[in-house]
Each structure stands twice: as C-alpha cells, then as structure tokens.
Amino acid sequence: MDPLSDLLEGVRARTAAFCQAILDPPWALRIADGAALALATTLHGHAWIVPDHGQPALMRTGDVAIIKGPHPYTVSDDPATVPDIVVHHDNRLTTTDGTDVTDALRLGPRTSGFTRDGSAIVASGTYQISSDVTERLLNALPDIVLVPAAEAQNPVMTLLAQEVGRDGPAQEVVLARLLDIALVVTLSAWFARPDAQAPGWYRAQSDPQAGPALRLMHDDPAHPWNIADLAAKVGCSRAALARRFTALVGEPPITYLTHWRMALAADLLRTSDLTIETIAHRVGYANAFALSVAFKRIRGLSPTQYRAGDRLMAL
Secondary structure (H helix, E strand, O other), X not given: OOXXXXXXXXXXXXXXXXXXXXXXXXXXXXXXXXXXXXXXXXXXXXXXXXXXXXXXXXXOEOOEEEEEOOOOEEEEOOOOOOOOEEEOHHHOXXXXXXXXXXXXXXXXXXXXXXXXXXXXXXXXXXXXXXXXXXXXXXXXXXXXXXXXHHHHOOHHHHHHHHHOOOOOOOHHHHHHHHHHHHHHHHHHHXXXXXXXXXXXXHHHHHOOOHHHHHHHHHHOXXXXXXXXXXXXXXXXXXXXXXXXXXXXXXXXXXXXXXXXXXXXXHHHHHHOOOOHHHHHHHOOOOOHHHHHHHHHHHHOXXXXXXXXXXXXXXX
C-alpha cells in the first residue's frame, strides 16, 4: 500500500455528516462542529472560507475545498459579513445567542437554508477523526486546501450534487461512499499541483529508489527492515538510498519507519484491547519492552500510560 492510502485509511465517512445549505446574501455561517476535517464544494454561486487566523479563500462554483479543523471558522458570501447562524455537531443550527433553529431552517433531507432561490448552494461533509496514522496526513496539509473547478471535476462530485438532497433506502451509505472517494480524488488533485508544496513522502512515491522503499515499509512494517535490506530490495547501494530518501522525505529511512511504527502502535493502543506484547510484534518490535523504550523516547509516555490517558479522556 502507498503512504497516502495508508494515511487515508483512518478517514472514513462512517464518522461523517453531509449536508447542503441554500443561502441568500448577505449570509455567513459560523462552523463550530469541532470536526477534524471538512470537504466543501460550491454547487452554485460562490463562498468565502474565512479562518480565524489566516487568509480567506474564495470558493467559486465547482471548486472543492478541504478545511482542517477542529478550530471554528466562517463560511460566508463576503469576508466582512458577520455570522448569524452557528453550525454545530450533527448539523445542529443555532443563532449566535444559542436559539436552536435547526427545524426552522430545514428544507429537506440534509438540506438547510433560507430560500430555494438562494444565490449560493454549498455542500459539505465533515469528519470526526481520532487516528495517529491520519494525523500524519493532517499535519501535511495547510489549513485550507482549495482545488479549482477545472482540476476538481470528477464524476463523483457530480454524483454527490445529485444525491445529497435525496432521501431513500441506504441513502446515507451512498453519500458516505461518495464522500470518501471525493476526499481521495480532491487530495490527489491538490498534491499533483505544482504549487501545492506536497509533503516529502508524497513526492518520493514517484522516485525509483525512495518510492519502492516507502511501499516496502508500509506494506510490512513488522519486518525487521534495515538500510541494507531496503537498498537490496530497491536495487541500489545503502548510501545512495539513504541520501536519496533523506533528500526527498526529509528524514532517513529507518527514522521514517520508526515514526510510522509509533503511529500504528498508538492507533492499536487506542482502538484495541491487544496486549502491548502483541502490538509490539505487529509493528516490528521483538517484545513489549523494546516497544515501550521506543514509544516513550518518541512520544514521551509509555504505551501503558498512553492507553490509560486516552481511555480516561474518552470517559
């Protein structure tokens, strides 16, 4: 599996909420749902994405944006428009003074707004994410990823626009699958842009030496890889692989592998009841002690402390 596929594995629409808003100017929505990631597209008109800190981004018809949370931000017809509606978790809507207006603004299944003749229609899906693996992807993204319509057009976006307002059997499942695909194709389109400043691990995938080495480590992180083994597999010298990989990815191969293993271990500690010994074997360590030493060195906590702290936060 390639690194992008692995990092996206923890981003699934089973944790998503999808909706569309139909809006007349002047309008502004304060997005305060705490989502780690949101995908939005303007089906008609335009919309400004206004972060609390940073530059506003204009989303024209057909453009697709990915917004990194969980901090609140504003979507509006103009950066200067003051929000009067707040969007909360599960698409609950309130006024800025806390009055619930969800039912009053509901126009249909997953559709809210002020009028059917609104000059802007914005469709969006939000993800709640708790994955150390996916965190590596989020850390590689700017606060707003904006892909112009000419590069974002894909059959899946057309299907999303057609399906979002419908109501029927398994409709939520249909939208969830479409939203997953839309996220993948949008990220791929953005990473392919010359000005995207894609992370090193993404650029390295097309390299004839670093790319295969990355895939080997992602395909089998439990294998006792060393630089000699990786170099032999990709057909170059140890020095050449180390030099090329470090230049493209930003860290040596074994350092990358260590951080990848720690992310996998953290997710297993959070989401499973596997013993630390079993987790150690799954991510390439001989025993629980070896994993604990590495985990504490990288994360500052032992696996036991990390698991206990995460579960305490969930209570």
